[in-house]
Amino acid sequence: MSSKIEFNVNSISNETLFQLYKSMLKPRLIEEKMLILLRQGKISKWFSGIGQEAIAVGVTSVLEKDEYILPMHRNLGVFTTREIPLHRLFSQWQGKMNGFTKGRDRSFHFGTQEYNIVGMISHLGPQMGIADGIALANKLKNNNKICAVFTGEGGTSEGDFHEALNVASVWSLPVLFCVENNGYGLSTPSSEQFNCKNIADKGAGYGMESHIIDGNNILEVYSKVDEIAKSVRKNPRPVLIEFKTFRMRGHEEASGTKYVPQDLLDYWGAKDPLENYQAFLKSEGILTEEIEVSLKEEIIQEINEHLQLAYDEEKITPNLETELNDVYKNHQYKAILPATEKKNIRLIDAVSEGLRQSMEKYDDLVIMGQDVAEYGGVFKITDGFVEKFGKERVRNTPICESAIVSAAYGLSVNGMKAVVEMQFADFVSSGFNPIVNLLAKSHYRWNENADVVVRMPCGAGVGAGPFHSQTNEAWFTKTPGLKVVYPAFPQDAKGLLIEAINDPNPVLFFEHKALYRSVYQDVSENYFTTEIGKATLLKEGNEVTIISYGAGIHWALESLEKNAAISADLIDLRTLQPLDAETIYKSVKKTGRAIIVQEDSLFGGIASDISALITENCFEFLDAPVKRLASIETPIPFEPNLEKQYLAKNKLEKSILELIAY
Structure with missing residues (x-):
C-alpha cells in the first residue's frame, strides 16, 4: 500500500492551486496554536482535524457561498474557507459573547446563517436529515442549489444515516453526503463499525450514486467534488461520497492515540495532505520557500491578532432574563378573530380545516408524514390535499420519524415551514432525539428557530392497545424550547393549530383520537387564531x-x-x-x-x-x-x-x- 500521493492538475489554474494551499495551511496553523492553548488551559476541549484538511477545504471551495454546508467536529477548514473572522471563532471556543452561541455551547457545536453553515449536535445522526430538509427546500424553490453534509464512518452506523439517505434517494434531493472515513470512531476501528469493504458500497442499497475519493489529495477532492456538484445542480439527486483519510490525533485530545498501531500512524503521516501538496507546488514552481515562510508569518500574525481580540473581550456576565428569553424565538401573537359564520363540525374536521387554510395562506408550508398524500392519512385529515396543493407540498414519507423531523428542521433553516404528522403519538419515540435535542435547543444554542409543528394523534378509549393509545405529553412538557398544545374542542383545535403554524417555534400539537369523531361544535368558517398559552x-x-x-x-x-x-x-x-x-x-x-x-x-x-x-x-x-x-x-x-x-x-x-x- 503506497503512501505516495499523485497530484493531477487537470485544468485547475495556478491561482486556484495556490489558494487551495492557503486554505489548507490556515486551519493547520490554527490547530497547532489551539493545541498549545489547550495544554495551557485556555480552551476547554479540542477535536483535531490535522491530516483531514483537504476534505473540508476542497468541498467548501467547490460549494457556492450561499449553499448550505453542515460540518462536524473536525471540519475547521469549512469555517475558515467560508472566511469567518478568526476572532469570532476564537470567541466561540472561549465561550465569549462574540462567538455564535453566547457561551452556551462549545467548539464546533454552532451554526451561522450569515455563512450558511448549520452546526452539529453531539448525536451526529440528525445532521444528515437536516440536509435532506435544506435540499428539499432548494428543490421546491427550484434554485439549482445543492448542500453538503459531513459525517464520519462511525456516524454511518446510526439509524439516521440509513433514514436520511433513503429519504434523499426516494425524493431525489440534491445532497452531497460526505463521509470522512478516518479509521476510528473514537477508539473503535472501522472493522468493528461495519462489515463491508467501503462505505460507498452502501450507496447501491439506496439506488444512489457513490464515489470513493482520496481524502488526503486536495486536487482529487476539489476536482471530483466540483464535477459532482455541477452535475447535481443540473440534475438534482443525492450522491454518497466516501473520503478515505485518517485521524492523526485522538477523537479529542484527552483520548490520545495509544490504541492505534504505530505503523498505521506512520503510513498516514507520510500521506499528510498539506506537506505532500506543499512539496508538489514547490516542484511545479508555484510555491517557493520564501512565499511559504511569508504566508505562514502572515497567517500566524492574523491568528495572534485575532486571539488577542478574543482575549480582550470580557467574559460573559450571566443574565437570567437573557437566558430565559432566548429559549424561544420572540413571537408576538396577532389575533385574527373568528367569524360569526359557523358550521357544526367534528374535531377532526376542524383540524383538517385549520391545516387546509394554513396551506392556502403559506405557499412555503409543507406537510410530511406516513400516508398523508393520496390516502389522506390514517384518519383522513389530509384527504383531498394532494389534489389541491400537489405532492410536492403534501409528502408521503418512508417510515423514518427521526429523518423526517430533522428534515422539517432543515426546511425551517432554509426559510420554509413544516407540519409533520406522527401517524400515532406513540411513534414519536422513533423521532424523539431530533425533537428534544435539535428542535428544542436550536434557538437557545445559536439563535436559529425551528418553524415546525408535530401533530400527535393520541389517547385511549378506542381499543387500540399499548402502542397506539398513549397520551405522552409529559415527554415534552419537561423539555425547554418546545410548546405543547392539547385542545379538547373543535373551535380551539382549529384556532390553536393555525396559531401553532404561525408560531416560529417548535410546537407539539396533541389531537385526541377518541374526540376526533365524537365531539361536535359550531366552528367559525374563516381563518382565525387562538392564543397559545391561554387557558x-x-x-x-x-x-x-x-x-x-x-x-x-x-x-x-x-x-x-x-x-x-x-x-x-x-x-x-x-x-x-x-x-x-x-x-x-x-x-x-x-x-x-x-x-x-x-x-x-x-x-x-x-x-x-x-x-x-x-x-x-x-x-x-x-x-x-x-x-x-x-x-x-x-x-x-x-x-x-x-x-x-x-x-x-x-x-x-x-x-x-x-x-x-x-
Missing part, C-alpha cells in the same frame, strides 16, 4: 377547581352534568407549555380546592407539576390537599373492560365529591 374557564363555581385538558375535560363535564349540585370552576388548559398558571391560581384562591385530571398515568405527569405550583403559590388559600387524578400505572390495555379500568374517568366523580367533603 379557558368553561364553568364557574365556588366549591372546587377542576383542571384538565383533552379527553379529561369531557370526563369532567359529564361528571358535573350528573351532579348539578357541585359548584365548580372547570379550567381547560388547552396549552400545557407554556402553562397559564395565573388562571389556575386565580381560581384556586377563590375555591380553596383543586383537582387536576390527566389521562396519562400519574407519576411524572403534568398534574404533579401543577399540584406543586398550586401548593407553592396558593397554600394559604387551600382548604384541602391538592388532588391529582390519573390513569393507573400500567401500559394501556386493549380489551374494553381492561381499558375502562385503566382510565381515570371512572374515578373522577367520586374524587370530586371526596375533595369537596374534605
Whole structure:
C-alpha cells in the first residue's frame, strides 16, 4: 500500500492551486496554536482535524457561498474557507459573547446563517436529515442549489444515516453526503463499525450514486467534488461520497492515540495532505520557500491578532432574563378573530380545516408524514390535499420519524415551514432525539428557530392497545424550547393549530383520537387564531377547581352534568407549555380546592407539576390537599373492560365529591 500521493492538475489554474494551499495551511496553523492553548488551559476541549484538511477545504471551495454546508467536529477548514473572522471563532471556543452561541455551547457545536453553515449536535445522526430538509427546500424553490453534509464512518452506523439517505434517494434531493472515513470512531476501528469493504458500497442499497475519493489529495477532492456538484445542480439527486483519510490525533485530545498501531500512524503521516501538496507546488514552481515562510508569518500574525481580540473581550456576565428569553424565538401573537359564520363540525374536521387554510395562506408550508398524500392519512385529515396543493407540498414519507423531523428542521433553516404528522403519538419515540435535542435547543444554542409543528394523534378509549393509545405529553412538557398544545374542542383545535403554524417555534400539537369523531361544535368558517398559552374557564363555581385538558375535560363535564349540585370552576388548559398558571391560581384562591385530571398515568405527569405550583403559590388559600387524578400505572390495555379500568374517568366523580367533603 503506497503512501505516495499523485497530484493531477487537470485544468485547475495556478491561482486556484495556490489558494487551495492557503486554505489548507490556515486551519493547520490554527490547530497547532489551539493545541498549545489547550495544554495551557485556555480552551476547554479540542477535536483535531490535522491530516483531514483537504476534505473540508476542497468541498467548501467547490460549494457556492450561499449553499448550505453542515460540518462536524473536525471540519475547521469549512469555517475558515467560508472566511469567518478568526476572532469570532476564537470567541466561540472561549465561550465569549462574540462567538455564535453566547457561551452556551462549545467548539464546533454552532451554526451561522450569515455563512450558511448549520452546526452539529453531539448525536451526529440528525445532521444528515437536516440536509435532506435544506435540499428539499432548494428543490421546491427550484434554485439549482445543492448542500453538503459531513459525517464520519462511525456516524454511518446510526439509524439516521440509513433514514436520511433513503429519504434523499426516494425524493431525489440534491445532497452531497460526505463521509470522512478516518479509521476510528473514537477508539473503535472501522472493522468493528461495519462489515463491508467501503462505505460507498452502501450507496447501491439506496439506488444512489457513490464515489470513493482520496481524502488526503486536495486536487482529487476539489476536482471530483466540483464535477459532482455541477452535475447535481443540473440534475438534482443525492450522491454518497466516501473520503478515505485518517485521524492523526485522538477523537479529542484527552483520548490520545495509544490504541492505534504505530505503523498505521506512520503510513498516514507520510500521506499528510498539506506537506505532500506543499512539496508538489514547490516542484511545479508555484510555491517557493520564501512565499511559504511569508504566508505562514502572515497567517500566524492574523491568528495572534485575532486571539488577542478574543482575549480582550470580557467574559460573559450571566443574565437570567437573557437566558430565559432566548429559549424561544420572540413571537408576538396577532389575533385574527373568528367569524360569526359557523358550521357544526367534528374535531377532526376542524383540524383538517385549520391545516387546509394554513396551506392556502403559506405557499412555503409543507406537510410530511406516513400516508398523508393520496390516502389522506390514517384518519383522513389530509384527504383531498394532494389534489389541491400537489405532492410536492403534501409528502408521503418512508417510515423514518427521526429523518423526517430533522428534515422539517432543515426546511425551517432554509426559510420554509413544516407540519409533520406522527401517524400515532406513540411513534414519536422513533423521532424523539431530533425533537428534544435539535428542535428544542436550536434557538437557545445559536439563535436559529425551528418553524415546525408535530401533530400527535393520541389517547385511549378506542381499543387500540399499548402502542397506539398513549397520551405522552409529559415527554415534552419537561423539555425547554418546545410548546405543547392539547385542545379538547373543535373551535380551539382549529384556532390553536393555525396559531401553532404561525408560531416560529417548535410546537407539539396533541389531537385526541377518541374526540376526533365524537365531539361536535359550531366552528367559525374563516381563518382565525387562538392564543397559545391561554387557558379557558368553561364553568364557574365556588366549591372546587377542576383542571384538565383533552379527553379529561369531557370526563369532567359529564361528571358535573350528573351532579348539578357541585359548584365548580372547570379550567381547560388547552396549552400545557407554556402553562397559564395565573388562571389556575386565580381560581384556586377563590375555591380553596383543586383537582387536576390527566389521562396519562400519574407519576411524572403534568398534574404533579401543577399540584406543586398550586401548593407553592396558593397554600394559604387551600382548604384541602391538592388532588391529582390519573390513569393507573400500567401500559394501556386493549380489551374494553381492561381499558375502562385503566382510565381515570371512572374515578373522577367520586374524587370530586371526596375533595369537596374534605
